[in-house]
Every structure is written in C-alpha cells, then in structure tokens.
Amino acid sequence: MDAARLDLDGKPIKAMTICMIGAGGFIGSHLCEKLMAETPHTVLAVDVYNDKIKHLLGPDDGQESNQHAWAGRIHFHRLNIKHDSRLEGLIKMSDLTINLAAICTPADYNTRPLDTIYSNFIDALPVVKYCSENGKRLIHFSTCEVYGKTIGSFLPKEHPLRQDPEFYVLKEDASPCIFGPIEKQRWSYACAKQLIERLIYAEGAENGLEFTIVRPFNWIGPRMDFIPGIDGPSEGVPRVLACFSNNLLRGEPLKLVDGGQSQRTFVYIKDAIEAVLLMIENPARANGQIFNVGNPNNEVTVRQLAEVMINVYSKVSGEPVLDAPMVDVSSKEFYGEGYDDSDKRIPDMTIINRQLGWNPKTSLSDLLEATLTYQHKTYAEAVKRATAKSVAS
Ligand code: NAD
Ligand code: UDP
Structure with missing residues (x-):
C-alpha cells in the first residue's frame, strides 16, 4: 500500500480502524471494497448479513480465499445493534465509526412505521452515545428525505416561482424540513432521521462529539437491494432501481406510481463513495458538517427514469421492448395506506464543494448502462429458472 497517501491539505494519511455498522448493505459493500482496494485502513464490518461483502472476507470469517491483498484488514462481526453488548467494545477499538444501519426502503415506512422509527432513531442512539462518551469520531448516514417536500410544491402548479431555484434547491444550512401530516406514515423515516441528526448535532455542540452527517440523494448501482423472489x-x-430491474428481468411493464411525475436526481454509487472516502480521510474538513451527496445534473421524473431504463436494458440484454412497457398504478395500490412522496430533490453542492472539492462525474445513461449490465449478468438466468419452475408447477 502506498505509504505516502496525502489528505487534501497535503498531510500524510495515517492508517485507521473503522467500525462500519451496516457494512453488509448496498453502500457498505461499496465502501468496504474501496477501503480494501485503495487504502491501508482496517474495517470492523458489523451487520446481520454479509452476502454482499463475502467476496472481500477471508478464512477468519469462514470464507475460503486468503488471496486478497487486504487479507487481515477486514473482519466481519455478525451482530444486531439492537441488542448486543459487543457494540461498545468495537466502537472503542476504532478510530472512527460509520453508521449505515437502517430500515430504508419506502415500502416499509408506512407499513412498518414502528420498526422504521426504532431502526432509524432508537437503535442509533447507543452508537451516538458510545462515540460521544469515548471521544470517537462518527460519520452518520442520514437521508435527503429529511428535506421532505420542496417549498415550491405548495404553490399552484403553474406558478412561475416553482421554476425559481430558491423554491426547490435543497441547502443543508438553509432549507426547512417539510413533512406531511402524521397519518401520512411515509414521513416516519424522515422524521426519525431528522431527530437523530438533531441529537448528533447537539452532542457536537454540548459535548464536543466529532461528527459528520451524510445526506445521500438516491445513490444507485450494482448490489442495491434485492430482486424479489430471487435474493429477497x-x-x-x-x-425504484430494483423494482424496475425486476420488471425488466421478468419482461413485465414497469409500474409508475401516481403517474411517475415525482422527480429525483440519481448519483452513481462509485462517485458517491469517493465523497465518503474524502470525509473519512479529511476529518478537519468534514467534522461538524452536514453534506448533501448527489448529482444535480442527473434529474429525471420517475417516468423518464423508466423510459431510459427500458431502452438501456434492451440494449444490454438484447431483449425487445414491450408494446406497452409501462403501466400506471396508484400509490395506495402499490404502497398501501399512508404513502406520500417527495416531489423533487436537487442537492445544493456548495458545502461539499467548498470543504472537499467533490463533484459527481457519471451521467445517468452511463450509470444505468453499467448497473443494468450487472443486473442482467447477475440475475437473468436465475429469473428464467424461477419463471420456468413456477410455470411447470
Ligand atoms: P441497505 O439496506 O442496503 O443497508 C443497510 C444495512 O444495515 C443492511 O445490510 C442491514 O442488514 C444493516 N442493518 C440494519 N439494521 C441493523 C441492525 N439492527 N444491526 C446490524 N445491522 C443492521 O441500505 P443502503 O442503501 O446501503 O443505506 C445505508 C444508509 O444510507 C442508511 O442509513 C440509509 O438510510 C441511508 N440512505 C441511503 C440512500 C441511498 O440512496 N442508497 C438514500 C438515503 C439514505
Ligand atoms: N416508484 C415507482 N415504481 C416503482 C417503485 C418506485 O414509480 O416500482 C417511485 C416512488 O413512488 C418514488 C420514486 O419511484 O416516487 C423513488 O422511489 P424509491 O423507492 O427509490 O425511494 P425514494 O426516492 O422515494 O426515497
């Protein structure tokens, strides 16, 4: 490993031990890969699952291969942070804790609001407490959803101010957090994330906790979520990426919730991970900050996302496009009672640019081509087998 790796201020980066909670998930798996391939840091990988990081683990973690250049720098700890006394010890052994653990799929927010609130607020409390009490740095994963709806969404549809960035661009230190009523349980997640952000911020202000809060704006790429009936x-x-991938793999129309009019900006996971690595290795620039991490140039409506995915999937798989490739579905039918939606999410990039000089690079079509090529290679055969089996039985 290159001993002369330098931070953004030209100082040598020292090897550190990182306690990564939720390391077995989508973001965690990419972050572990990056840390193993490009840095000297050690990762204590905490999760209840390890399927997405098995390829990185060695014999100590029950895996066969010991050939990795990073052998001995990643250790898997299978534990549920809800009730495991080993957590504090792992945080104490580390220089930095990164907390990714969460229930973070919208279908759960209105159907399992208690689990959602417990996971995103209550279960994160001991992590914050142990970091604060032991003087350890914390990078906590929040969400762009803490912004909720845009100010502009409350104006009449044709109102000219809806086009004014002041009414929709989301700024870490200026935008309000606007959620729907309590009966719209969709907001249980956003509200729990907001409260844990406030708690972390207060620990910083009152007790000197060194923290960084990350607000991801729709990071997507390989290994995101699961394909229903195959690995979930x-x-x-x-x-949405996995829902639409599942439809494409099965040759079904893509389901557009409430007309697919909501807007999102999608950022490639590999770009976003670069931003996280800069936070890890530049504590003086990242501590005390809340960072939007997204790609404001990759904005589409969900309908446009579906159109691009349909065309890209056809190109990478060689499968023809259906005559009716999309179908409308109501949110009540798709998600059930209590669903609500964020209308538009454009991240302001001023703070991350100023502090870390980070900018996303990958266009939506490029990131979808890479991701759908992966989805096709990984799942097409398994989906064919599962479909043949269910037809036969
Ligand atoms: P993910 O579901 O793939 O990963 C979360 C991981 O946490 C899973 O592997 C899960 O098993 C683990 N986990 C959950 N509860 C746990 C517990 N009690 N004990 C141990 N492990 C537990 O999700 P992700 O996309 O990788 O998201 C990671 C973080 O980023 C989450 O906090 C999420 O809210 C936030 N986030 C992600 C996005 C995105 O675009 N992917 C957007 C907004 C916010
Ligand atoms: N969506 C959709 N069809 C699907 C899945 C999701 O139209 O099969 C929509 C959903 O209603 C939302 C957007 O896609 O407007 C993004 O959903 P996702 O689950 O990725 O999470 P969000 O960005 O809302 O947090």
Whole structure:
C-alpha cells in the first residue's frame, strides 16, 4: 500500500480502524471494497448479513480465499445493534465509526412505521452515545428525505416561482424540513432521521462529539437491494432501481406510481463513495458538517427514469421492448395506506464543494448502462429458472 497517501491539505494519511455498522448493505459493500482496494485502513464490518461483502472476507470469517491483498484488514462481526453488548467494545477499538444501519426502503415506512422509527432513531442512539462518551469520531448516514417536500410544491402548479431555484434547491444550512401530516406514515423515516441528526448535532455542540452527517440523494448501482423472489422475498418491494430491474428481468411493464411525475436526481454509487472516502480521510474538513451527496445534473421524473431504463436494458440484454412497457398504478395500490412522496430533490453542492472539492462525474445513461449490465449478468438466468419452475408447477 502506498505509504505516502496525502489528505487534501497535503498531510500524510495515517492508517485507521473503522467500525462500519451496516457494512453488509448496498453502500457498505461499496465502501468496504474501496477501503480494501485503495487504502491501508482496517474495517470492523458489523451487520446481520454479509452476502454482499463475502467476496472481500477471508478464512477468519469462514470464507475460503486468503488471496486478497487486504487479507487481515477486514473482519466481519455478525451482530444486531439492537441488542448486543459487543457494540461498545468495537466502537472503542476504532478510530472512527460509520453508521449505515437502517430500515430504508419506502415500502416499509408506512407499513412498518414502528420498526422504521426504532431502526432509524432508537437503535442509533447507543452508537451516538458510545462515540460521544469515548471521544470517537462518527460519520452518520442520514437521508435527503429529511428535506421532505420542496417549498415550491405548495404553490399552484403553474406558478412561475416553482421554476425559481430558491423554491426547490435543497441547502443543508438553509432549507426547512417539510413533512406531511402524521397519518401520512411515509414521513416516519424522515422524521426519525431528522431527530437523530438533531441529537448528533447537539452532542457536537454540548459535548464536543466529532461528527459528520451524510445526506445521500438516491445513490444507485450494482448490489442495491434485492430482486424479489430471487435474493429477497417474493412479495418484497425494494427501491425504484430494483423494482424496475425486476420488471425488466421478468419482461413485465414497469409500474409508475401516481403517474411517475415525482422527480429525483440519481448519483452513481462509485462517485458517491469517493465523497465518503474524502470525509473519512479529511476529518478537519468534514467534522461538524452536514453534506448533501448527489448529482444535480442527473434529474429525471420517475417516468423518464423508466423510459431510459427500458431502452438501456434492451440494449444490454438484447431483449425487445414491450408494446406497452409501462403501466400506471396508484400509490395506495402499490404502497398501501399512508404513502406520500417527495416531489423533487436537487442537492445544493456548495458545502461539499467548498470543504472537499467533490463533484459527481457519471451521467445517468452511463450509470444505468453499467448497473443494468450487472443486473442482467447477475440475475437473468436465475429469473428464467424461477419463471420456468413456477410455470411447470
Ligand atoms: P441497505 O439496506 O442496503 O443497508 C443497510 C444495512 O444495515 C443492511 O445490510 C442491514 O442488514 C444493516 N442493518 C440494519 N439494521 C441493523 C441492525 N439492527 N444491526 C446490524 N445491522 C443492521 O441500505 P443502503 O442503501 O446501503 O443505506 C445505508 C444508509 O444510507 C442508511 O442509513 C440509509 O438510510 C441511508 N440512505 C441511503 C440512500 C441511498 O440512496 N442508497 C438514500 C438515503 C439514505
Ligand atoms: N416508484 C415507482 N415504481 C416503482 C417503485 C418506485 O414509480 O416500482 C417511485 C416512488 O413512488 C418514488 C420514486 O419511484 O416516487 C423513488 O422511489 P424509491 O423507492 O427509490 O425511494 P425514494 O426516492 O422515494 O426515497
């Protein structure tokens, strides 16, 4: 490993031990890969699952291969942070804790609001407490959803101010957090994330906790969520990338919730991970900050996302496009009672630019081509086999 790696201020970066909670998830798996391939840091990977990081683990973690250049720098700890006394010890052994653990699929927010609130607020409390009490740095994963709806969404549809960035661009230190009423349980997640952000901020202000809060704006790429009935429950509803991938793999129309009019900005996971690495290795620039991490140039409506994915998937798989490739579905039918939606999410990039000089690079079409090529290679055969089996039985 290159001993002369330098931070943004030209100082040598020292090897550190990182306690990564939720390391077995989508973001965690990419972050572990990056840390193993490009840095000298050690990762204590905490999760209840390790399927997405198995390829990085060695014999100590029950895996066969010991050939990795990073052998001995990643250790898996299978534990549920809800009730495991080993957590504090792992945080104490580390220089930095990164907390990614959460229930973070919208289909759960209105159908399992208690689990959602416990996971995103209550279960994160000991992590914050142990970091604060032991003087350890914390990078906590929040969400762009803490902004909720844009100010502009409350103006009449044709109002000219809706086009004014002041009414929709989301700024860490200026925008309000606007959620729907309590009966719209969709906001249980955003509200729990907002409260844990406030708690972390207060720990920083009153007790000197060194923290960084990350607000991801729709990070997407390989290994995101699951394909229902293949590597996740048949009735499960993952986030939009996996929902649409599942439809494409099965040759079904893509389901547009409430007309697919909501807007999102999508950022490639590999770009976003670069931003996280800069935070890890530049504490003086990242501590005390809340960072939007997204790609304001990759904005589409969900309908446009579906159109691009349909065309890209056809190109990478060689499968023809259906005559009716999309179908409308109401949110009540798709998600059930209590669903609500964020209308538009454009991240302001001033703070991350100023502090870390980070900018996303990958266009939506490029990131979808890479991701759908992966989805096709990984799942097409398994989906064919599962479909043939269910037709035969
Ligand atoms: P993910 O579901 O793939 O990963 C979360 C991981 O946490 C899972 O592997 C899960 O098993 C683990 N986990 C959950 N509860 C746990 C517990 N009690 N004990 C141990 N492990 C537990 O999700 P992700 O996309 O990787 O998201 C990571 C973080 O980023 C979450 O906090 C999420 O709210 C936030 N986030 C992500 C996005 C995105 O675009 N992917 C957007 C907004 C916010
Ligand atoms: N969506 C959709 N069809 C699907 C899945 C999701 O139209 O099969 C919509 C959903 O209503 C939302 C957007 O896609 O407007 C993004 O959903 P996602 O689950 O990725 O999470 P969000 O960005 O809302 O947090």
